[in-house]
Amino acid sequence: MSVKVRRLVNAYEERMLEFLQTCVDDxxxxxTQVSVCQFCELDDSIDWELKRFFFSSNVDALITNHDYKPCLVVDFQSSYHDSDEAKERDRxxxxILALAEIPLLYSRLKDFGLLHLYSxxxxxxxxxxxGxxxxxxxxxxxxYCEQSFSSDVGLTAC
Incomplete structure (x- = not known):
């Protein structure tokens, strides 16, 4: 029996992460590949189906501020996300992210390098x-990152 090392991200995810890096400062x-339960907490009143999904769901990219507070989730879409099953998982x-008030953007490459970012x-x-x-x-x-940062500043000042 053996265990092999594999890359954390595929080529598409790598390109998207490189692009995201150009969008934010230090x-x-x-x-990458962060479990939702690492940055969100459940309320007891949440639907059982969402609760079950909560513990098995990951996000492709989570952008946090300097205090590691989530600012934005970017989910990388491919044709895999066109199936009904994948659409239900995305929903x-x-x-969950809407309940946590964490903005979500989808990214999808189409038509020879056209990047679609959408909510x-x-x-x-x-x-x-x-370019x-x-x-x-x-x-x-x-x-989205600056909105989150400015709301943190406002909360700190009170």
């Missing part, structure tokens, strides 16, 4: 090869 940290994860209310598309509209995608990531 006061933020990017964590449960989105519900329920907004979408930004940029070309990772040419066209890259600043729009970076601004979206920064917006």
């Amino acid at each position: 006061s933020y940290k990017i964590h 449960k994860k989105a519900t 329920q209310s907004e979408e930004v598309v940029c070309n990772l090869f040419t 066209n509209r890259r600043e729009n995608a970076q601004a979206l990531i920064r917006k």
